[in-house]
Amino acid sequence: MRHQTKKHTLSKAKDQRDALLRSLATELFVYGEIKTTMARAKALKPYAEEIITLAKRGDLHARRQAAKFIFDKETGKYMDLATGEVFETVQADKKLAQETVLRKLFTIIGKKYSSREGGYTRIFRLPPRRGDASEMALIQLV
Numbered sequence: 159m160r161h162q163t164k165k166h167t168l169s170k171a172k173d174q175r176d177a178l179l180r181s182l183a184t185e186l187f188v189y190g191e192i193k194t195t196m197a198r199a200k201a202l203k204p205y206a207e208e209i210i211t212l213a214k215r216g217d218l219h220a221r222r223q224a225a226k227f228i229f230d231k232e233t234g235k236y237m238d239l240a241t242g243e244v245f246e247t248v249q250a251d252k253k254l255a256q257e258t259v260l261r262k263l264f265t266i267i268g269k270k271y272s273s274r275e276g277g278y279t280r281i282f283r284l285p286p287r288r289g290d291a292s293e294m295a296l297i298q299l300v
Contacts, residue, residue, distance in 0.1 A: 166201030179205045184229040186279075187259050187267060191298030199281045199295040206297075210278045213268030221264060230260045242266055267299070274300075 168175055182202045185192050187209075194202070209227050212220040236245045236254040242265040248254055255261070271278050277300065284294040 166197065168197060168201055175201075180228060183209060183227065184231065184259055186297065186299065187228065187263050188231075188233055191296060193284065193294060193296050195287075196281075196283065196293035196295040199297040202297060203279050203281065207276065207278050209263070210267060210271055211276075213263045214272055216264060216268055221260065224263060225260055228259055228263070230258050233257045233259065233262065237261055237265065239265070242269070 168178065170178065178198070179202060182192065182194065182198060183206050186202065186206055205227070209224050212224045235257040236248055237243070237257040238245070238252055239255055239261070244257060244262075244266075245252075245254060279297055280300050282296040282298070284296055286292060287294050
């Protein structure tokens, strides 16, 4: 029997489902919101909230655990690691590092939700997709 084993399978094998959720979570943290299908948004919500909870902890072990769940790609911006400020170009008087998704998650997003107990994302329903009429959703960080 499959009691208490509810999981969003998304009609995919486990490795494909993990890769899909990993890429969706990465894009959610880069842009703050993404447009996807309702089923994918519902599957992404607990996945992303678990990663944000790790970012709130902020220690080295949490950083390494979160690195397993997202792609640590560069965003094309620069970040002051001491203050968390983000710059579009390199500043001559400041020591800046490339902004990556993991750095943004732990310096900006983790601190933003430090006083919040949960519910870091919200899902809005959108009109159906024109091609196949599948339910669309906008998932965003609160």
